[in-house]
Amino acid sequence: MNKKIILEETDIPQFFYNIQADLPFELEPPLNPGTKKALEPKELEAIFPKEIIKQEISKERFIEIPEEIFNAYRIYRPTPLVRAERLEKALKTNCKIYFKNESVSPVGSHKLNTAIAQVYYNKKEGTKFLTTETGAGQWGCALSFACNIFNLGCKVYMVKCSYEQKPFRKSVMKMFGAEVIASPSEKTNSGRNILKENPNCPGSLGIAISEAVEEAVKSKNTKYALGSVLNHVLLHQTIIGQEAIKQLDKAGEKVDTIIGCVGGGSNFAGLCFPFLKDKLTGNGKYKDILAIAVEPESCPSLTKGRYEYDFGDTAGLTPLIKMYTLGSSFIPPAIHAAGLRYHGMSPLISKLCEKGYIQARAYKQSEVFEASLLFARTEGIIPAVESSHAIKAAIEEAKKNNGKTIVFNLSGHGFLDLSSYEAYMEGKLKDIPVTYKDLEKSLNKIPKI
Numbered sequence: 546m547n548k549k550i551i552l553e554e555t556d557i558p559q560f561f562y563n564i565q566a567d568l569p570f571e572l573e574p575p576l577n578p579g580t581k582k583a584l585e586p587k588e589l590e591a592i593f594p595k596e597i598i599k600q601e602i603s604k605e606r607f608i609e610i611p612e613e614i615f616n617a618y619r620i621y622r623p624t625p626l627v628r629a630e631r632l633e634k635a636l637k638t639n640c641k642i643y644f645k646n647e648s649v650s651p652v653g654s655h656k657l658n659t660a661i662a663q664v665y666y667n668k669k670e671g672t673k674f675l676t677t678e679t680g681a682g683q684w685g686c687a688l689s690f691a692c693n694i695f696n697l698g699c700k701v702y703m704v705k706c707s708y709e710q711k712p713f714r715k716s717v718m719k720m721f722g723a724e725v726i727a728s729p730s731e732k733t734n735s736g737r738n739i740l741k742e743n744p745n746c747p748g749s750l751g752i753a754i755s756e757a758v759e760e761a762v763k764s765k766n767t768k769y770a771l772g773s774v775l776n777h778v779l780l781h782q783t784i785i786g787q788e789a790i791k792q793l794d795k796a797g798e799k800v801d802t803i804i805g806c807v808g809g810g811s812n813f814a815g816l817c818f819p820f821l822k823d824k825l826t827g828n829g830k831y832k833d834i835l836a837i838a839v840e841p842e843s844c845p846s847l848t849k850g851r852y853e854y855d856f857g858d859t860a861g862l863t864p865l866i867k868m869y870t871l872g873s874s875f876i877p878p879a880i881h882a883a884g885l886r887y888h889g890m891s892p893l894i895s896k897l898c899e900k901g902y903i904q905a906r907a908y909k910q911s912e913v914f915e916a917s918l919l920f921a922r923t924e925g926i927i928p929a930v931e932s933s934h935a936i937k938a939a940i941e942e943a944k945k946n947n948g949k950t951i952v953f954n955l956s957g958h959g960f961l962d963l964s965s966y967e968a969y970m971e972g973k974l975k976d977i978p979v980t981y982k983d984l985e986k987s988l989n990k991i992p993k994i
């Protein structure tokens with residue numbers, strides 16, 4: 546038995562899988578924040594190129610991957626599927642645990658899968674400059690590098706508490722030529738308004754999105770790129786699950802449980818959607834698969850949020866989208882899994898969860914770090930704190946000792962999370978669970994539609 550299941554470059558998927566083709570229900574459309582009417586695709590042209598907008602609403606099952614994107618994927622794809630034998634042994638489980646190792650991408654996470662695609666489609670339509678937000682910095686690093694591949698300028702609004710907790714991500718983005726600004730900033734109206742109310746605001750993804758969108762709308766030849774949440778982002782990530790299916794077939798394995806952490810939902814979707822195709826259509830070998838989405842107790846959108854129309858950002862500049870949300874004014878505690886500090890959840894994942902096709906669960910920061918350390922000590926890889934949420938769930942599933950086969954997505958590595966690991970080992974990390982009482986204010990501010 547091989548520990549690593551490796552594919553050839555010719556096995557890199559040639560199509561993105563679009564789950565919208567197989568949904569047995571309709572997704573509620575995004576709404577114009579002013580009129581509250583269904584958004585016309587044209588209205589998105591101020592921030593996205595036409596091809597991306599087309600993908601956002603497409604019902605075509607397979608969308609061909611252009612040669613330029615395929616060639617860029619060859620830098621690091623296919624990624625290995627790895628059997629976590631040593632972790633299994635440490636747990637004394639009779640379950641098999643595999644992980645899809647997206648941390649081998651040169652920027653350290655799955656985010657490059659969509660960054661390459663988004664920059665390519667922008668380039669093709671004449672965009673010269675992209676703005677974006679970043680939480681942990683993984684997405685900012687991915688977009689900065691992808692902008693190098695296709696020769697575009699890049700400006701990243703980085704959530705202030707991560708800017709301070711993870712200074713080296715900033716260095717990586719700068720090495721790739723991007724400008725990095727701590728958010729909230731004085732550069733935009735959205736940032737200035739927040740700072741007026743709370744000069745010590747730690748920032749949030751919602752605020753950084755407002756700043757990046759505002760700048761894209763106001764600037765010439767500039768568009769905005771988002772690292773998660775929207776349908777086209779999740780679509781680009783489906784190359785992960787397509788490869789995993791091939792790898793499991795190659796190893797003669799059939800998986801029972803698939804697991805991913807969720808911030809806005811892109812790595813979870815990337816691994817799980819190609820498997821969920823069978824569950825949605827009721828046909829095929831994965832029709833009974835269990836998919837588990839894992840979030841932090843400090844930002845529990847799927848487990849404590851409401852399924853409502855809400856803004857994707859804090860300033861209310863984005864369309865209203867139907868999703869599980871904690872309220873767009875919610876500023877999550879400054880936990881170390883910064884990439885999971887988002888008030889909402891992808892509309893696709895929200896709906897799949899609401900309809901019972903996927904399960905959600907939340908863990909405390911301390912139990913997630915404990916899982917990280919066990920994984921690092923057994924498999925030798927230091928995981929991104931975000932990915933460790935998936936590791937924790939995989940461990941819990943394996944402890945059931947029911948002989949199942951589990952695959953989780955190792956969405957990134959944690960080499961730049963070392964200050965967080967140091968704080969954990971010194972006993973300095975606190976659990977900051979969020980209660981319904983804490984959420985009351987922001988939940989009550991969700992617009993009534």
Ligand SMILES: Cc1ncc(COP(=O)(O)O)c(C=O)c1O
Binds near residue numbers: 655681811929931956
């Ligand atoms: C390594 C890693 N995993 C997961 C996430 C969460 O994002 P998503 O839910 O879109 O995968 C992030 C976000 O920054 C990340 O950096």
